[in-house]
Amino acid sequence: MKRRLTFVLLGAVLTSVIVAGGLYLSASDGDALQIPKAVEAGSSFSIPTRAAAKAVLYIVSPAQVLRRNVEPGESVVIAAGDLHNAGHYLALLSGPGTTEKAEFDVVPASQPESLNFLAKPSRLPVGRPGGISGVAYVFDVYRNLVRESTPVSFQLSDSAGGTQTRSVPTRNGVAWVKMDSAPRAGAAQFLVSAGNVSEKRVVQQVPGEPCNLRMSAQRSGQRMILETAPVRDCNGNPVSDGTIVSFTQTYDGRSEATVDVPLKRDVARTELPARDGSVISVATGVVLGNEIRVGGQR
Amino acid sequence: MRGWLLALIIVVVTAILITIGTLWPVQTAIAMATPRLMSSSSSPKGAAQNLMQEIRRRNWNAAYAMLANKSEFQQADFIRDLTGSYTSLRSYAGLESFDLSPERATADEAKFRATLNWSSVVGTFQDVRELRVVKEGDRWQVEWPINREPKLPPQVIPVNYLRWDVIYRGAEDDWGAQDVESPHVRIVAMHPVDRGGGTIILGELLNEDVVPAFVTVKATLLAKDGSALATEDSFANISHVLLPKQVTPFRIDFPKVRLSQVDNVRIEPSSTLVAASADPVIGIEDQKLNPLPTPSLSGQLVNQSGQVVNIAHVLGTFYDSRGQIVWVSDGYANRALLPQTPVAFSLPYPADLAGKINNYRVVTSTFSVGRFQ
Numbered sequence: 037m038k039r040r041l042t043f044v045l046l047g048a049v050l051t052s053v054i055v056a057g058g059l060y061l062s063a064s065d066g067d068a069l070q071i072p073k074a075v076e077a078g079s080s081f082s083i084p085t086r087a088a089a090k091a092v093l094y095i096v097s098p099a100q101v102l103r104r105n106v107e108p109g110e111s112v113v114i115a116a117g118d119l120h121n122a123g124h125y126l127a128l129l130s131g132p133g134t135t136e137k138a139e140f141d142v143v144p145a146s147q148p149e150s151l152n153f154l155a156k157p158s159r160l161p162v163g164r165p166g167g168i169s170g171v172a173y174v175f176d177v178y179r180n181l182v183r184e185s186t187p188v189s190f191q192l193s194d195s196a197g198g199t200q201t202r203s204v205p206t207r208n209g210v211a212w213v214k215m216d217s218a219p220r221a222g223a224a225q226f227l228v229s230a231g232n233v234s235e236k237r238v239v240q241q242v243p244g245e246p247c248n249l250r251m252s253a254q255r256s257g258q259r260m261i262l263e264t265a266p267v268r269d270c271n272g273n274p275v276s277d278g279t280i281v282s283f284t285q286t287y288d289g290r291s292e293a294t295v296d297v298p299l300k301r302d303v304a305r306t307e308l309p310a311r312d313g314s315v316i317s318v319a320t321g322v323v324l325g326n327e328i329r330v331g332g333q334r
Numbered sequence: 335m336r337g338w339l340l341a342l343i344i345v346v347v348t349a350i351l352i353t354i355g356t357l358w359p360v361q362t363a364i365a366m367a368t369p370r371l372m373s374s375s376s377s378p379k380g381a382a383q384n385l386m387q388e389i390r391r392r393n394w395n396a397a398y399a400m401l402a403n404k405s406e407f408q409q410a411d412f413i414r415d416l417t418g419s420y421t422s423l424r425s426y427a428g429l430e431s432f433d434l435s436p437e438r439a440t441a442d443e444a445k446f447r448a449t450l451n452w453s454s455v456v457g458t459f460q461d462v463r464e465l466r467v468v469k470e471g472d473r474w475q476v477e478w479p480i481n482r483e484p485k486l487p488p489q490v491i492p493v494n495y496l497r498w499d500v501i502y503r504g505a506e507d508d509w510g511a512q513d514v515e516s517p518h519v520r521i522v523a524m525h526p527v528d529r530g531g532g533t534i535i536l537g538e539l540l541n542e543d544v545v546p547a548f549v550t551v552k553a554t555l556l557a558k559d560g561s562a563l564a565t566e567d568s569f570a571n572i573s574h575v576l577l578p579k580q581v582t583p584f585r586i587d588f589p590k591v592r593l594s595q596v597d598n599v600r601i602e603p604s605s606t607l608v609a610a611s612a613d614p615v616i617g618i619e620d621q622k623l624n625p626l627p628t629p630s631l632s633g634q635l636v637n638q639s640g641q642v643v644n645i646a647h648v649l650g651t652f653y654d655s656r657g658q659i660v661w662v663s664d665g666y667a668n669r670a671l672l673p674q675t676p677v678a679f680s681l682p683y684p685a686d687l688a689g690k691i692n693n694y695r696v697v698t699s700t701f702s703v704g705r706f707q
Contacts, residue, residue: 116449125566158515159544242544276544278496278612284695288358294696297640298577298612300494306638309619321540322522 069138071129077142077178080116085109085129091131097142099117104268106131122180144180148231151188155226155237161244162221163273166214168192168239174206174226181209188230190215194241198200204228221273243273249325251283251304251318260310260330264318266302274302279320285330287314305326371653378444378467381474382434385465386448389416390429402468402475407482414479420670421644421703423459427452427668432700442469452668456570457560459668484622484675491640496612498546517547519605522581525659528593529684535586536659538651539603541576546610549576549603556598562593571664573649573699575610583651583699585662614639616646616671618696624680629688634676635667635698643671643699650681655692671700 059122070084083093093112094100099121104112106129119125129136152173159169170190174182188211192200198218204211209229218224218241226237246261247270254261262283265273281304285293292314297304308316310330318325360410381400388397418424430453437445443466450461466477503513524537535553552571555563571585614637621633631650637643645666652661663681671677683691 158513224648227392276578278498278546279544279578282581289693290623291694291696292621293633294621295615295617296577296580296697297615298496300612306615306617308617310361320541 062150069136071138071140074141077122077144077180078117078120082111082113084111087131087134089132091129094128096255097125120178144182145176146184148174149177151233151235153228153235159240160217162217162241163219164217168215169210174230183209191227193222194218196220219271243275244269246275246320246323253328255310259307261307263305264303281320284315285314356562378474381467382446385453385476386432401478403477407480418669419483420642422670423454423668427454456666493640499609517543517605519603532589533591533593536662538581538583540581544578547576547605548608549605551584552602554600555591555596558597564588571662583662616698629680630680632680636676637671637673640673643700644703646671647699648679649697651695652691653693654690660690
């Protein structure tokens with residue numbers, strides 16, 4: 037059904053363009069219609085005509101086509117909202133013995149009505165200068181890109197209460213900024229506003245690589261209870277729970293036991309066999325921690 | 335006339351085939367046939383064979399009835415021994431074949447080493463039992479070496495569950511409404527090797543993000559002129575769900591492309607953000623390399639959490655003395671992992687690599703019934 041409607045509309049637009057093109061060619065030497073050079077999208081205006089008989093007015097652009105019947109001597113009123121797509125238009129009045137034309141622009145309303153906001157990335161480590169980018173597209177009420185320079189305010193508020201604010205004018209309808217990720221981990225609210233409209237995105241600022249990974253061991257019968265100190269990044273943020281910490285026990289250089297343990301409440305805890313002479317090491321990702329020799333500390 | 339001749343030939347050939355099949359039946363046919371076709375229990379090997387045939391047919395009543403030591407355990411224990419107490423690979427495995435190796439025989443007693451080859455959806459696994467066959471009157475009966483799964487005393491094992499849930503963008507969202515990003519993953523090692531006339535890509539993949547990832551690795555072998563020789567992806571030889579900072583090995587086989595044909599390898603890791611759970615934690619203990627003739631890395635899986643793990647996939651990465659990956663092997667535990675209860679595993683590796691392997695690393699991925707991961 038949607039596809040059929042699209043084809044019908046496409047057909048209508050093409051037909052109108054062809055008709056208007058023909059009329060334009062035939063009216064190339066005709067008189068000019070009295071239309072303002074620029075009209076705000078969706079505004080109401082009238083077009084005076086000098087038609088001596090019934091005629092038809094075509095208003096054509098790549099995005100929209102209007103057709104109005106014109107009575108002799110009457111003006112054509114374009115109601116508010118009828119002409120809402122911004123762009124370059126051609127108006128043609130065609131009647132018996134009369135062909136008039138004019139070209140004009142429909143410009144977007146200057147008042148922003150909606151914003152499209154792209155905030156990238158949705159997740160990044162803390163302390164990255166210029167790591168967060170925000171791009172805002174400003175649209176009017178009819179979803180025309182507002183090309184007139186408009187001030188746009190970007191505000192990034194981190195979980196610790198720190199705020200970065202920038203105000204940037206749009207260029208051709210687009211405004212963009214780069215912001216730094218905060219030194220504290222947490223969800224940052226990234227707010228953009230233009231006029232009375234605003235949009236919000238969440239940027240997760242996550243801890244960096246673990247710093248100074250250390251574990252301690254305690255013998256419990258035939259087992260060694262192993263527990264890391266709270267694992268933090270170099271900014272002091274607790275590394276995300278669920279991060280895998282690998283404990284490996286080797287004897288004579290060969291692996292004897294391995295266990296991958298997720299961090300819970302900042303620490304990883306597990307147990308391995310207490311074999312004297314074996315060495316237990318700890319690592320997470322590509323970060324290595326300390327080693328413990330069973331039967332003697334290292 | 336010709337029609338009659340053809341019919342006669344068909345009848346004669348059919349009769350010959352029936353005769354051959356009856357006199358020299360294949361193992362599978364014996365299993366499917368009536369007990370009359372089974373070996374006689376008047377010999378120790380016949381008794382052991384009959385027992386294996388009944389196990390293969392999953393005829394538990396008949397198999398249990400053949401045992402000499404029925405008084406030591408109940409039929410339910412016998413079934414649990416063979417199929418597992420909890421859902422596991424064993425629950426749906428079939429006994430594909432068996433091998434009986436005589437070890438010792440006297441007038442009243444014989445011993446066999448029975449190798450049971452089970453087939454499951456992820457491949458075969460072996461179960462080796464020492465069978466004692468004893469003479470009861472004029473018949474031989476098998477004493478089944480029952481293997482009871484240990485029972486844990488009722489207890490509470492405290493676990494702080496940790497899981498990730500994901501809210502994805504909706505279908506009705508505007509194009510400006512961004513989705514959550516895919517996890518960042520990185521290939522930390524890659525090594526192509528030539529084996530058996532084919533090429534194998536070995537490597538390791540790290541999830542360097544703070545969220546869980548579902549990962550796959552695709553490899554394309556490129557010729558000198560830049561054309562693609564073959565494309566494959568890792569399927570079984572990878573742990574697909576990676577928690578933050580977790581490393582998985584991967585192996586991609588190209589059996590029909592020789593390494594000498596390959597000029598370059600294009601590796602494409604892909605990751606998707608998935609909901610996942612950080613539990614259970616599986617310890618891998620008592621790891622050791624077993625010597626030739628059947629070289630393998632064996633060990634024990636210990637479920638350190640409180641829930642039963644039904645399927646455990648084990649992946650082993652083998653390194654040489656320079657720390658380079660020389661092989662990646664995978665296997666499954668055929669029994670469910672009960673809390674705190676060791677279950678054996680074994681990962682085979684090629685015999686010619688036995689001298690090269692200097693170290694190894696084992697990881698597991700698990701599946702529990704009723705849990706999404």
